[in-house]
Amino acid sequence: MxxxxxxxxxxxxxxxxxxxxxxxxxxxxxxxxLDIDHDGxxxxxxxxxxxxxADLVTRSGGVLELPERIEGPATFELNPI
Numbered sequence: 911m912x913x914x915x916x917x918x919x920x921x922x923x924x925x926x927x928x929x930x931x932x933x934x935x936x937x938x939x940x941x942x943x944l945d946i947d948h949d950g951x952x953x954x955x956x957x958x959x960x961x962x963x964a965d966l967v968t969r970s971g972g973v974l975e976l977p978e979r980i981e982g983p984a985t986f987e988l989n990p991i
Contacts, residue, residue: 911926911927911928911929912925912926912927913925913926916960921958921959921960922956922957922958922959923956923959923960923963924955924956925954925955925956926953926954927954927976928947928951928952928953929953930951930953931947931948931953932945932946932947932953932954933946933947933948934983935956936980936983936986938966938987938988939966939969939988940957940962940965940966941957941958941959941962942955942956942962942963942966943956943957944976944980944986944988946980946983950980950981950983951978951979951980952976952977952978952979952980955976966988970988
């Protein structure tokens, strides 16, 4: 299940990759955030603008792969491919 949302008023975009309640939001840099559930599974990705999403993908080498689960959210860093 993946669902893409775009808010024309704010310019923010959200990609929901699984159902679940959001327990924590991790800032991954440049105005982009990962939402995770209480078990550490990634629920979605939010970027405050399409440009910030494009910048994130560019920093990741042109391909963005979201982890399925994050262990130790306090020390998590999104590693470029």
